[in-house]
Amino acid sequence: MSDLSKQKIVASVPQKGFLGHPKGLFTLFFTEFWERFSYYGMRAILVFYMYYEVSKGGLGIPENTALAIMSIYGSLVYMSGIIGGWLADRIFGTSKAVFYGGILIMLGHIVLAIPGSIALFFVSMVLIVLGTGLLKPNVSSIVGDMYSEEDNRRDAGFSIFYMGINLGGFLSPLVVGTVGMKNFHLGFGLAAIGMFFGLVAFMFTKKKNLGLAGTYVPNPLSPGEKKKVFTIIGLSAAVIAGLIAIAIPTGLLTFSSFIALVGILGVLLPTLYFVVMYRSPKTTAVERSRIIAYIPLFIASVMFWAIQEQGSTILASYADKRTDLDFAGIHISPAWFQSLNPLFIILLAPLFAWFWVKLGERQPSIPKKFSFGLLFAGLSFIVILLPAYLGGSDSLVNPLWLVLSYFIVVLGELCLSPVGLSATTKLAPAAFSAQTMSLWFLSNAAAQALNAQIVKFYTPETEMVYFGIIGGAAIVLSILLFLLAPIIQRLMQNVK
Structure with missing residues (x-):
């Protein structure tokens, strides 16, 4: 797209x-608020729905299988973002991608709200994976379209937008979780209603508020290419x-x-990305050095998210089965713990932003920040093993241990996640800037x-x-990354 466009x-x-x-920003803030309310509300009760007995309203899937499915589901959501980004770039633009994605997500939650079989459950998962892949990456792109490159409000605008994400993520486990743990299908119905509100907010305000943002197709297919692509898609399906x-x-x-197949794809896709970018004739010598520097950061990110994402699987099960849910005269729903991550981010993100600005030139390098993120992630798992060490694995655990574990991993997330997004934009080869962001996800x-x-x-x-x-491996990797930080920093070729 030209500068004039x-x-x-x-x-x-x-x-x-x-x-x-x-x-x-009003339109996109509330679209994403309701989409995240819908998504995180569903996710807060999904693993319980899978492994609870049929007599309790669940599907009766073995717990370890349910935990694995939950992880595979999360993995596919992030992989599908590549498809959603490509469709927006080549066929129908980001605005239509957001709308189509919202419809698929809402339909997926409606299917979950229907008491039924495991077959219906998997239909809903396909709809939600495809819908989230269309909506999630593209709604963020529209935010960027509204600001000129020189507009100093851009970063603040993304911060406000990010607040909408976390507000939705904070409130939904409290609302959907409370209802859903009593009746799973009512909970999924609330998630569908949340996505409906998001679609209404988007459709009724976009024309007035968004102008042309999201309506263009950056790299459209020619009619001949469209015919070829649709043929390939149809045959592949x-x-x-x-x-x-x-x-x-x-x-x-x-x-x-299927779990093994997705596991192979999880390793194969980023490996192919790295090889293609490194070997491309469009990549300069300086950019190749930066790609090499990016590899250990990517590995550290994989290790970090492997721990952080277990908040909705292993720690969700831990909250349900190992935690004393009657605390201070209140009965706690196990789904409520899913609100802790976005709550701590809302409270701590401004403090971290202020802290990095305050340090200025004295702040740690990008690799060192990554090492701190890994260190906190490892410590969050060390903390949660202490109750079993101190009191055995038979007694129920004080919920404050779980709160502390979530708190510590958020400290790591704020060291690694926003820094990783920024580093990705700086280290990406010019010819692969958008694809390198896909690589980060x-x-x-x-x-x-x-x-x-x-x-x-x-x-x-x-x-x-x-x-x-797992916690020990993360701590060892964090120490190794800290020691290698000067070498990685040199390979980054003046990127700070």
């Missing part, structure tokens, strides 16, 4: 109207459907084999694909070993 888009957006920002129809009855496609997909393989080793009897090995 960018200026035309910015000029079409009313530049004042929401907290001193473009009016469109038919082949995949045929293979599934053969593989399931014959026993070739099972939970275990694949670190989360790889982490959850890895989790699907390892969560099966968790039981109350093995929890000390489980938390100890």
